[in-house]
Amino acid sequence: MIVTNSQSPPLLVTGAAGFIGSCLVRQLIEHSDAQVLSFDALTYAGNPLSLGAALQSERHxxxxxxxxxxxxxxxxxxxxRPRAVLHLAAESHVDRSIHGPAEFVSTNVVGTLVLLQESLAYWHSLPPAERAAFRFLHVSTDEVFGSLDAGDPAFSETTAYAPNSPYSASKAGSDHLVRAWHHTYGLPTLLTNCSNNYGPCQFPEKLIPLVIANAVAGKPLPVYGDGANVRDWLYVDDHARALRLVLERGVPGQTYNIGGNAExxxxxxxxxxCAILDARRPSSAPHARLIEFVRDRPGHDRRYAIDSRKIERELGWTPQETFDSGLIKTVDWYLGNADWVRCVQSGEYQRWIERNYTAR
Known part of the structure; x- marks a missing residue:
């Protein structure tokens, strides 16, 4: 339990039990003296066990x-009485948004509106010094910018929005609200747009953890269309480091693109x-025999790419992991945490949540 009377004000992290949020919370507990208040609806993609040692910390x-x-x-x-709100809560899977867009608009747009309204009222209640130090950090995606052709320059902070899926449209809407609350009401907001994240504790519906889980189980490895869609890949620990820097050194009202330089x-x-798994599990090789091309999803963006020069120049951030080093770490984590994968795929952890966490 956090006690704030004699300690520094906490950081409130929404979506803290999700993939990126849990990584951020783990880093905050391990690499800083911050008090952390995790706020999460604990839906299918939010798992308290992903918080690791932070779950037992007295500062969390x-x-x-x-x-x-x-x-x-x-x-x-x-x-x-937090000193900042770090807003990571979101519905984020494009395929789910195609089949159920209303939930994405409700969570990503309406939820962000509620959070902004309540944060603004709270901010106004603070004494001047605390009001000046307060920050609202909103974490978004490169998908709001739409799709690039092969020769197009990467997305910058000034690229026009052109979302093509219900998911990206809902995130674009939330971004616009955050900007409006800064320019209209003066709320000290920070906004980030990141490229595709990968790493430990990602729910196995996204490409990389799904492929790992299926390959280990000897199931088909589905690849949309011709497999030529391009993404810029960002290791989740690098993303969390960037968010910590933006929170502490970013300029209110500014946007920062965060990419892995790994298209x-x-x-x-x-x-x-498949090649990494061939080396780790040679008895099941070659895993590439399991690759299966499937019908492309509607409106599938062809290419994303992030220009991260602003955050590199102004805040000194660069990714520490190459795509290969990060992918090896990711595969090894999933191979070493088969129980975690089994629990989230079976829904067992959801039953555990219902027994241990009551909605506020």
Whole structure:
């Protein structure tokens, strides 16, 4: 339980039990003296076990709450008095957004609106010094910029928005709200747009963990279309380091692009995973025999690429992992954490959550 009377004000992290959020919380507990208040609805992709040692830290508290619940958000802000809100809560899987767009608009747009409204009221309640130090960091995606052709320059902070999926449209909407709350009301916001993340604790519906899990199980490895769609890959620990820098040194009202400088075709990614697994599990090699091309999803963007020069120049951040080093670490983590994969795929952890965490 966080006690703030004699300690520095905490950081409130929404979506803290998700893939990126849990990595950020683990880093904050391990590499800083920050108090951390994790706020998460604990839906299918939010797993408290992903918080690792942070879950037992005296500097950490986990609240089960929905960002669309104004009362729950208000209570967390007013009772815990955070010095910043780090907003990572979102529905994020494109395929799910195609089949159920309303949930994405509800969480990503309406949820962000509620969080902004309550944060603004809380910010106004702070004494001048705390008001000046407060920050609202909103974490978004490169998908809001749309699709690039092969020769196009990478997305910069000034690239026009052109979202092509219900997911990216909902994230674009949330970005616009954050900008509006800064320019209209003066809320000291920071906004980041990142490229495709990968690494430990990612729910196995996204490409890399899905391919690893399927390959280990001897199941088909689905590749959309011709496999030539290009993504810029960012190791999640590098992303979390960037977010910590933006929080502490970023300029309110500014946007920072965060990329891994690692553009790869989807088929290349799958083939590289297969090669690593061939070395780790040679008895099942070659894993590439499991690759299966499937019908492309509607509106599939061809290429994303991030220009990270602004955050490199202004804040001194660069990715520490290459795509190959990060992918090896990722494969090894999934191979070493088969119980985690089994629990999230079976839904067993959701039953554990219902027994141990009551919604606020």
């Amino acid at each position: 508290q986990l609240i089960r709450g929905d960002i669309r619940d104004a009362d729950a958000v208000r209570a967390a802000l007013m009772q815990q 790869r075709r989807n088929l290349e990614v799958v083939e590289r995973i």
